[in-house]
Amino acid sequence: MAGHSVVGKSIIRLDALDKVTGKAKYCEDLKLPGMLYGKVLRSPYPHAHITSIDTSRAENISGVRAVITGRDVPEKRYGPSVFDQHTLARRVVRYVGDPVAAVAADSVEVAERALGLLKVEYEKLPAIFDIEEAWEKNPPVIVHRDLPKYELGKFPPLRLVPDRPNVCHLRMLRHGDVERGFKEADLIVENKFTTTRIQHCPFEPHGSIAQAESDGSLTIWAGRQSIFLARQYLCKLFDLLPSQVRVIASHYIGGGFGSKVTLYTEPIGVMLSMKTGRPVKLTFSREEMFSSGGTRIPFVIRIRDGVKKDGTLVARDMEMLLGMGAYAGSGPLITRNCIYGAVATYRIPNAKIDAYAVYTNEPPVTSFRGFGSSQVLWAIESQMDVIAEELGLDAVELRRKNLLEEGDTNITGEIVHSIGIRECLDKVAESLEGSPKSKMEGGPWRRGKGLALGNKYSMAxxxxxxxxxxxxxxxxxxxxxxxxxxxxxxxxxxxxxxxxxxxxxxxxxxxxxxxxxxxxxxxxxxxxxxxxxxxxxxxxxxxxxxxxxxxxxxxxxxxxxxxxxxxxxxxxxxxxxxxxxxxxxxxxxxxxxxxxxxxxxxxxxxxxxxxxxxxxRPAPSDPETAQIPENVARMGGRLAGFFGYGVQGVEVLVNIETGEVKVEKVVAASDVGYPLNPKMCEQQIEGGVAMGIGSALWEEVALDKGKVVNPNFGNYKIVTSINMPKIENVKVFLVSAPHKEGPYGAKGTGETQMTPTAPAVANAIYNAVGVRIKDLPITRERVFRVLREKAGG
Amino acid sequence: MPCEEVTYMKQRLELKVNGQTYEVLVDPWQSLADVLREELGFTGVKVSCNSGNCGSCTVLLDGKAVKSCIMFAPLAKGKEILTIEGLATESGLHPLQEAFIEHFAVQCGYCTPGMILMAKALLDENLDATEDEIREGLVGNLCRCTGYVKIVEAIMAAKEKMKVTSSH
CATH class of the missing domain: 3.30.365.10 (Aldehyde oxidase/xanthine dehydrogenase, molybdopterin binding domain)
Known part of the structure; x- marks a missing residue:
C-alpha cells in the first residue's frame, strides 16, 4: 500500500537482539526470594478410585515444605467450558497423568524425591479409549457420571445429549435442504477420515510462579497465552474478584501454538503457595507436556458430498466426533468453532454438520493452532481430490468452480468479505505447473504433487x-x-x-x-x-x-x-x-x-x-442451525472477526518399497489482508508448513491403554532441519485481500498456515503412487501396508 | 522404593565459562545445564526436553558442541565453556548473531542460543559447509517455530561473512 513508511516493511524484530544474546527472560528463568519448587504426582491408571493417600513419609523429608492432595483443594471444579476438573483429583482419576498430589520443596530434586514416597492406593475402574465407542448411546464406561449436574460455562452455551452420556456438547449446522441436495446430485461420495493426537511441543514447557499474598489476593507470573483469561479462570476457581488476581506475563514465552491458554500449573501452584505462604514455581517436564499438557483433538469425520457431473457441489453432510479425553478443556469451544473450517472456502447450497464433543479416559485435549479447522480441512480437502478423480476433473478446476467469492453467502448465511483464496490458488497452481502430476524417479521412488486449500477464522x-x-x-x-x-x-x-x-x-x-x-x-x-x-x-x-x-x-x-x-x-x-x-x-x-x-x-x-x-462482535446465530438471520447478515453481521486463507502445494517422493515419504518442495500462498511485516508473515507460513508436514507424516502422541508411550522428542518426531525442503524449494507468496476493518487492511495469519498442509501432502502421495490414506499421520507403515494391499488386490 | 535419606557430599567445582573462572558447589548428579543456569545464572542455556533430544541446551566445550542437559557438570572441569552470553565480543555481535537477526531466524527464541552455538561449532570446523551439510549438522537441534528455512539462510549468510573475516 502506498504512502506507508513503517507498516508494510520488514522491520527487524524488536525481540531478536535479546534472543540471540541470551538476555531474553522466560518464566523458567525467573527466581523470587524464598521461592519453592513444586512437583505433581500423577495417576498411573486411566480410570480408578483413589482409596487412600499416605503423605507422611514424604512430609518428613528435609526440605519438603508442603504436600497437598485432593482433600486440600476446592470441592469446586474448574474448566473453560465444562466445570469438570478438580485442581487435584479428589476421589476419581480419569486419565493416566491426572494430578493426584503435589509437593513444594526447596529444590526440584527434593520435590521429586518426595513424590516417590507418596503412597496412593487405587481401585481400578474400567476405562474407555475409543471415541466412537464412547459416543454410543449405551457406552460401556461413562467418564463423568455427574456430567448432567456439573456447572456449565456460558461460552459457548453447551448442549448435552441426554442419551449419549459421554457427550458434553453437540454443535449443529443446517443450511438449505441437504436431502434434496443429494437427490439433485449426479454423484455421491462418502468417506471416513481420522486425525490423531499431536502435541504442540512449545520449547518452553508450561510453567508459572504463584504467590498467595497475605491479603488473600494472588500474584502469578506465567509463561502463558492470555493473562486475562487466566485471571478469569482463577477468580472463578478461588472465589476472588478480578482486582484480587494479578497475572504478569513473564516477558518472553517460549512458544504457545494454543497450548498455553488452559490453566495447567497455576491452580496447583496457588494451592502450594497458600499452604506455604511462599512463591512456588511449577514447571512441567517434557514428559508431563505429553501426558498432561494438552494435545490437539483427535477427530473421526464422516463426510458425504453430493456433486453434479460438472463438479458443482450441491450437498455436504458431515458428522464429526471430537475426542476430548478425560476433561473437556477448550474442547467444546473447538466443537462449536471447528465447523467454520467447512464454512469459509466453498459455495454449498445444502449443508448439514453435527459435531460431538466426546469424553474418553485419554489425556485431555486443548486448543491447537487451527482450533479444529485443520482436522475438518483434512477431510474436506482430501475429499475434494477424491471427487475430482471420480468425476474425471482436474482437482484445481473442481475447487475453482466451487470457490466462494466476495459478496457470496456462505453456509452460515454470512456475506463473504476479504477472501483472497482464488489468488492464492492461482499462485500455487501456477508455481506447481512446471512439474508433472506424477513421475517415476530413480529406483523405488515415485514423485507426485498435490495441493489443498486452507482457512482459519479469528474468533469474535x-x-x-x-x-x-x-x-x-x-x-x-x-x-x-x-x-x-x-x-x-x-x-x-x-x-x-x-x-x-x-x-x-x-x-x-x-x-x-x-x-x-x-x-x-x-x-x-x-x-x-x-x-x-x-x-x-x-x-x-x-x-x-x-x-x-x-x-x-x-x-x-x-x-x-x-x-x-x-x-x-x-x-x-x-x-x-x-x-x-x-x-x-x-x-x-x-x-x-x-x-x-x-x-x-x-x-x-x-x-x-x-x-x-x-x-x-459476532452476529447472533441460531443455536439449532448456526444460521445468521438474513437481515443481520445484510447489515454486515458476521460469524467471526475475519477469515485468513492459505493454499499450499507440495511435491513428494514416495518410496514404493518402504513407504517412506519425503517432501521435496512446498509452495505456500497466504491471504494476510495486508502484510504489515512481510518477513514475519513468511515466518508464520514457513513454521506452519513445518508443523503441518510433521502432523501429516509422523506426529502422533501414541497411547497404550491411555498411557503415552512416546513422551519426549526421542520417539515423538517433530520436523528436523533435514525433513524440510531446501531453501530454493520453499516458495512463499503473500496475497492481500484487505479487510475493511483490519489495521491497514491486515488480518491475522498465524493459525491459517498449517490448515492446508496435511491434505496437500496426502493428495501428492495419491498422485505419486495411487493410494489414498485417510488417517493421520501418514506413516511409512501405513503407506507400505496400503501399497501392499493395492499390489495384492 | 527410593530411600528416604540420601547422603552425599557436594563437590567443589571450578568451571571456566565465557573466559571467566567460577567456583561452585554442585551435587554429583547435577547436569552442566543445571549448574550453568541455576548456580551461575547463565539462563541463555535453555532446557527444553532435558533428555538430549532437542539441542536447546547446546554449549561449546573447547569449541565442540555438547548437550549440557545430559552431561554431568564435573565432566566440564578444565574445559573452556562457551554459552550464548559469551559469544558477542567488545567489537560487537558474532556474525551468526547478526545473521539470525537480519534474516528473521528467530521466533520464540527458546532454541536460538543452542542453534547459534551449534552453527558456530559447524562453521568453525568447516567454513565451506554446503546447505546439505549445515542441515545435517543441525539435525540434533530442533525448532518448533521456524521450519528452519530462515535459520539455514542465516547460517549460510554468516558463513560468507566469516569467510571474509577469516581471510583477512
Missing part, C-alpha cells in the same frame, strides 16, 4: 484496549496485553504505533502485559486475533493521543486542529509545513503554572494519554 467476540502515552522526550509508550509467544506481536504492534505517529519503531516503547497495569485484552494472543484487534485498539489510542496533541499545538502555532499532522516528532500545519512545533516543545511551560490551570502546555515530566477500545 474479542475486546482489546490499548493505552498510548506520549512522553516529554517524544517517546511513544504503548501499553497492551498481547502475549509474545514467538509470533513477534510486539514488533508489529510497535510498527502500527510508529506509523500513526510518523516515527521509526525505535521511538516506540512497548510495555509488557500485567493485568494490574496493562489494559484488557479479552482472550489474549489466541485465534490469530492480536494484529487485528490490538492493532486496531492501538490505532484508536494513537488517534486519541494525537487529537490531544493537536489541540495543544494548534493553539501554540495558531492553526486549526483539523489542519495539523505529525511526523518525526513534529506537529505541523499541512498547508504550510513551516509552521511546526516539536512534540517535546509541547511539554515546555511558557509560564508558571497557576493552580487549576491547564490547557496550552503540559509540564516536562507529564505525559499525554491516548486510549483506544476495539471490540469485534
Amino acid at each position: 467476540p474479542t475486546a482489546a484496549v490499548a493505552i498510548v502515552k506520549v512522553k516529554g522526550d517524544g517517546t511513544i509508550e504503548v501499553h497492551e496485553s498481547a502475549d509474545e509467544i514467538g509470533q513477534g506481536c510486539h514488533t508489529v504492534l510497535a510498527q502500527i504505533a510508529a506509523e500513526e505517529f510518523g516515527v521509526s519503531v525505535d521511538e516506540v516503547k512497548m510495555v509488557w502485559g500485567d493485568t494490574a497495569f496493562t489494559p484488557y485484552f479479552s482472550r489474549g494472543s489466541t485465534s490469530q486475533r492480536t494484529t487485528f484487534n490490538v492493532g486496531n485498539a492501538i490505532r484508536l489510542a494513537c488517534q486519541d493521543a494525537k487529537r490531544q496533541i493537536f489541540e495543544i499545538a494548534a493553539e501554540k502555532v495558531h492553526a486549526q486542529i483539523q489542519d495539523m499532522d505529525i511526523k518525526d516528532g513534529a506537529i505541523y500545519v499541512r498547508s504550510d509545513p513551516s509552521q511546526r512545533i516539536s512534540v517535546t516543545e509541547l511539554f515546555t511551560s511558557e509560564r508558571a503554572l497557576s493552580p487549576g490551570e491547564f490547557g496550552d502546555y503540559v509540564e516536562p515530566s507529564a505525559e499525554i494519554l491516548g486510549k483506544g477500545v476495539w471490540v469485534t
Whole structure:
C-alpha cells in the first residue's frame, strides 16, 4: 500500500537482539526470594478410585515444605467450558497423568524425591479409549457420571445429549435442504477420515510462579497465552474478584501454538503457595507436556458430498466426533468453532454438520493452532481430490468452480468479505505447473504433487484496549496485553504505533502485559486475533493521543486542529509545513503554572494519554442451525472477526518399497489482508508448513491403554532441519485481500498456515503412487501396508 | 522404593565459562545445564526436553558442541565453556548473531542460543559447509517455530561473512 513508511516493511524484530544474546527472560528463568519448587504426582491408571493417600513419609523429608492432595483443594471444579476438573483429583482419576498430589520443596530434586514416597492406593475402574465407542448411546464406561449436574460455562452455551452420556456438547449446522441436495446430485461420495493426537511441543514447557499474598489476593507470573483469561479462570476457581488476581506475563514465552491458554500449573501452584505462604514455581517436564499438557483433538469425520457431473457441489453432510479425553478443556469451544473450517472456502447450497464433543479416559485435549479447522480441512480437502478423480476433473478446476467469492453467502448465511483464496490458488497452481502430476524417479521412488486449500477464522467476540502515552522526550509508550509467544506481536504492534505517529519503531516503547497495569485484552494472543484487534485498539489510542496533541499545538502555532499532522516528532500545519512545533516543545511551560490551570502546555515530566477500545462482535446465530438471520447478515453481521486463507502445494517422493515419504518442495500462498511485516508473515507460513508436514507424516502422541508411550522428542518426531525442503524449494507468496476493518487492511495469519498442509501432502502421495490414506499421520507403515494391499488386490 | 535419606557430599567445582573462572558447589548428579543456569545464572542455556533430544541446551566445550542437559557438570572441569552470553565480543555481535537477526531466524527464541552455538561449532570446523551439510549438522537441534528455512539462510549468510573475516 502506498504512502506507508513503517507498516508494510520488514522491520527487524524488536525481540531478536535479546534472543540471540541470551538476555531474553522466560518464566523458567525467573527466581523470587524464598521461592519453592513444586512437583505433581500423577495417576498411573486411566480410570480408578483413589482409596487412600499416605503423605507422611514424604512430609518428613528435609526440605519438603508442603504436600497437598485432593482433600486440600476446592470441592469446586474448574474448566473453560465444562466445570469438570478438580485442581487435584479428589476421589476419581480419569486419565493416566491426572494430578493426584503435589509437593513444594526447596529444590526440584527434593520435590521429586518426595513424590516417590507418596503412597496412593487405587481401585481400578474400567476405562474407555475409543471415541466412537464412547459416543454410543449405551457406552460401556461413562467418564463423568455427574456430567448432567456439573456447572456449565456460558461460552459457548453447551448442549448435552441426554442419551449419549459421554457427550458434553453437540454443535449443529443446517443450511438449505441437504436431502434434496443429494437427490439433485449426479454423484455421491462418502468417506471416513481420522486425525490423531499431536502435541504442540512449545520449547518452553508450561510453567508459572504463584504467590498467595497475605491479603488473600494472588500474584502469578506465567509463561502463558492470555493473562486475562487466566485471571478469569482463577477468580472463578478461588472465589476472588478480578482486582484480587494479578497475572504478569513473564516477558518472553517460549512458544504457545494454543497450548498455553488452559490453566495447567497455576491452580496447583496457588494451592502450594497458600499452604506455604511462599512463591512456588511449577514447571512441567517434557514428559508431563505429553501426558498432561494438552494435545490437539483427535477427530473421526464422516463426510458425504453430493456433486453434479460438472463438479458443482450441491450437498455436504458431515458428522464429526471430537475426542476430548478425560476433561473437556477448550474442547467444546473447538466443537462449536471447528465447523467454520467447512464454512469459509466453498459455495454449498445444502449443508448439514453435527459435531460431538466426546469424553474418553485419554489425556485431555486443548486448543491447537487451527482450533479444529485443520482436522475438518483434512477431510474436506482430501475429499475434494477424491471427487475430482471420480468425476474425471482436474482437482484445481473442481475447487475453482466451487470457490466462494466476495459478496457470496456462505453456509452460515454470512456475506463473504476479504477472501483472497482464488489468488492464492492461482499462485500455487501456477508455481506447481512446471512439474508433472506424477513421475517415476530413480529406483523405488515415485514423485507426485498435490495441493489443498486452507482457512482459519479469528474468533469474535474479542475486546482489546490499548493505552498510548506520549512522553516529554517524544517517546511513544504503548501499553497492551498481547502475549509474545514467538509470533513477534510486539514488533508489529510497535510498527502500527510508529506509523500513526510518523516515527521509526525505535521511538516506540512497548510495555509488557500485567493485568494490574496493562489494559484488557479479552482472550489474549489466541485465534490469530492480536494484529487485528490490538492493532486496531492501538490505532484508536494513537488517534486519541494525537487529537490531544493537536489541540495543544494548534493553539501554540495558531492553526486549526483539523489542519495539523505529525511526523518525526513534529506537529505541523499541512498547508504550510513551516509552521511546526516539536512534540517535546509541547511539554515546555511558557509560564508558571497557576493552580487549576491547564490547557496550552503540559509540564516536562507529564505525559499525554491516548486510549483506544476495539471490540469485534459476532452476529447472533441460531443455536439449532448456526444460521445468521438474513437481515443481520445484510447489515454486515458476521460469524467471526475475519477469515485468513492459505493454499499450499507440495511435491513428494514416495518410496514404493518402504513407504517412506519425503517432501521435496512446498509452495505456500497466504491471504494476510495486508502484510504489515512481510518477513514475519513468511515466518508464520514457513513454521506452519513445518508443523503441518510433521502432523501429516509422523506426529502422533501414541497411547497404550491411555498411557503415552512416546513422551519426549526421542520417539515423538517433530520436523528436523533435514525433513524440510531446501531453501530454493520453499516458495512463499503473500496475497492481500484487505479487510475493511483490519489495521491497514491486515488480518491475522498465524493459525491459517498449517490448515492446508496435511491434505496437500496426502493428495501428492495419491498422485505419486495411487493410494489414498485417510488417517493421520501418514506413516511409512501405513503407506507400505496400503501399497501392499493395492499390489495384492 | 527410593530411600528416604540420601547422603552425599557436594563437590567443589571450578568451571571456566565465557573466559571467566567460577567456583561452585554442585551435587554429583547435577547436569552442566543445571549448574550453568541455576548456580551461575547463565539462563541463555535453555532446557527444553532435558533428555538430549532437542539441542536447546547446546554449549561449546573447547569449541565442540555438547548437550549440557545430559552431561554431568564435573565432566566440564578444565574445559573452556562457551554459552550464548559469551559469544558477542567488545567489537560487537558474532556474525551468526547478526545473521539470525537480519534474516528473521528467530521466533520464540527458546532454541536460538543452542542453534547459534551449534552453527558456530559447524562453521568453525568447516567454513565451506554446503546447505546439505549445515542441515545435517543441525539435525540434533530442533525448532518448533521456524521450519528452519530462515535459520539455514542465516547460517549460510554468516558463513560468507566469516569467510571474509577469516581471510583477512
